[in-house]
Amino acid sequence: MPDPDLTRLRTESEAAILGADAPALEALRVGLLGKSGQITALLKALGIMDPEARKARGAEVNELKSAITAALEARKTVLDEAALNAALTAERIDISAPPRPEASGTIHPISRTMEEIAAIFGAMEFTIKDGPDIEDDWYAFGALNIPSHHPARAMMDTFYLNASIGNRPALLRPHTSSVQIRTMVSEKPPIRILVPGRTYRSDHDATHSPMFHQSEGLVIGEGITLGHLKGCLIDFLRAFFDNPNLPVRFRASYFPFTEPSMEVDIGWNRKTGEIGAGGDWLEILGSGMVHPNVLANCGIDPRQYQGFAFGVGIERITMLKHGIADLRLFYESDIRWLRHYGFSPLAPAALHEGI
Numbered sequence: 001m002p003d004p005d006l007t008r009l010r011t012e013s014e015a016a017i018l019g020a021d022a023p024a025l026e027a028l029r030v031g032l033l034g035k036s037g038q039i040t041a042l043l044k045a046l047g048i049m050d051p052e053a054r055k056a057r058g059a060e061v062n063e064l065k066s067a068i069t070a071a072l073e074a075r076k077t078v079l080d081e082a083a084l085n086a087a088l089t090a091e092r093i094d095i096s097a098p099p100r101p102e103a104s105g106t107i108h109p110i111s112r113t114m115e116e117i118a119a120i121f122g123a124m125e126f127t128i129k130d131g132p133d134i135e136d137d138w139y140a141f142g143a144l145n146i147p148s149h150h151p152a153r154a155m156m157d158t159f160y161l162n163a164s165i166g167n168r169p170a171l172l173r174p175h176t177s178s179v180q181i182r183t184m185v186s187e188k189p190p191i192r193i194l195v196p197g198r199t200y201r202s203d204h205d206a207t208h209s210p211m212f213h214q215s216e217g218l219v220i221g222e223g224i225t226l227g228h229l230k231g232c233l234i235d236f237l238r239a240f241f242d243n244p245n246l247p248v249r250f251r252a253s254y255f256p257f258t259e260p261s262m263e264v265d266i267g268w269n270r271k272t273g274e275i276g277a278g279g280d281w282l283e284i285l286g287s288g289m290v291h292p293n294v295l296a297n298c299g300i301d302p303r304q305y306q307g308f309a310f311g312v313g314i315e316r317i318t319m320l321k322h323g324i325a326d327l328r329l330f331y332e333s334d335i336r337w338l339r340h341y342g343f344s345p346l347a348p349a350a351l352h353e354g355i
C-alpha cells in the first residue's frame with residue numbers, strides 16, 4: 001500500500017513547482033531537498049528502520065525524490081528559457097545607433113615632425129640612429145673640431161654634470177652630432193644616417209627651451225660633393241613643406257665642424273608668414289661638407305672619403321609649418337592646445353611626393 005502522506009506530498013509539491021517563479025522554485029527546492037528539507041528528512045528516517053521495512057519504504061521515498069527532482073529541473077528549464085527570451089527581446093541592440101565618441105590621445109606636433117622627417121629621409125635610404133643624451137666632451141665637442149675656447153663649451157651654454165666619463169667631463173648633449181661621431185668611429189663608410197633626438201642647452205626664453213629637439217643628418221662616402229648636399233636638402237625641404245616649387249637658397253656660413261659651411265634659407269612672406277611665397281628669406285637649416293679634421297678624428301681618411309652634414313631644429317620648423325607662435329606651448333601639456341595642434345594617429349602626413 002503506498003503511503004498516502006507521500007502521495008499527498010508529491011501531488012502538492014508538483015502542483016506548487018508547476019506554478020513557481022524562480023525565487024519560489026528555489027525556496028521549494030530547499031524546503032524539499034535541502035539539508036533540512038522534507039524529503040531529506042524522510043531519507044534520514046530510513047536509517048533507524050529495520051532492514052525489511054526499509055527496503056519497501058526506501059524504494060517509495062527514492063521514487064518520490066526522483067519525481068520531485070525531475071519536476072524541479074523541468075520547471076527550471078522552462079523559467080530559464082523564458083528569462084532568456086525576455087532578455088533577448090528587451091536588450092535588442094540598435095545597430096543603427098551612432099557610436100559614443102571614444103576619448104583618444106593625439107600625436108604631439110614635435111613627434112609628428114620627427115616622424116615626417118624620418119619618413120622623407122627614410123625614402124632616401126637614410127638609417128635612423130640614436131645614442132645617449134649624456135655624453136662626454138670629446139663626443140660633444142672635441143671630435144667636432146670645436147676649440148676649447150669656443151663659447152658653446154662654456155658653462156653658460158652647456159649643462160655639465162657633476163660627473164665624468166673616464167677622465168672627461170660628462171654633459172647633456174647640446175646637439176645630436178655626438179651620435180654621428182659615434183657612428184663614424186664604429187662604422188666604415190659609406191654612411192647615410194639621420195639622428196633625431198633631444199638636445200639640451202642652458203637657455204630659456206620665448207625662443208629657447210633648455211630641452212629641445214634636433215634632427216641631424218650625415219652622409220659619408222667616396223666622391224660626395226656639395227652638389228649631393230644641395231640636392232638632398234632641396235628635396236627634403238620641398239617634401240616637408242609640401243611644396244614642389246619652394247624657393248631654397250644656400251648662403252655661406254661658418255661652423256667649426258664643416259668646411260665649407262652653408263646656411264639654408266627658404267622663401268617666405270615676412271608680413272603674412274606664408275611659406276613659399278613673397279620675396280623674403282627665412283633661415284631653416286645649417287649644413288656643410290664635413291671638416292677633414294672631424295673625419296680624421298673619427299679614424300676616416302679625408303683623402304679617400306668626403307661627406308656632408310646638416311642640422312635642423314624640430315621646434316622651429318614645426319612652428320613654421322603649423323603657425324605655432326610660442327615655443328613654450330610645446331611643453332605646457334595644455335590639453336586644449338594638444339587637442340588643437342595634435343594629430344590623429346590615423347591622419348596621413350601631407351608630404352609632397354617628389355622624392
Ligand code: 2NL
Pocket residue numbers: 177178180181216218255257258285286287288290291294309310311312313
Ligand atoms: C644648425 C647647424 C649643423 C652639422 C650640424 C655635423 C655633424 C658632424 C659633422 C659635421 Cl658629426 N657636421 N652637423 C653640420 C652643419 C650644421 O647644424 O644650425 N642646426 C640647427
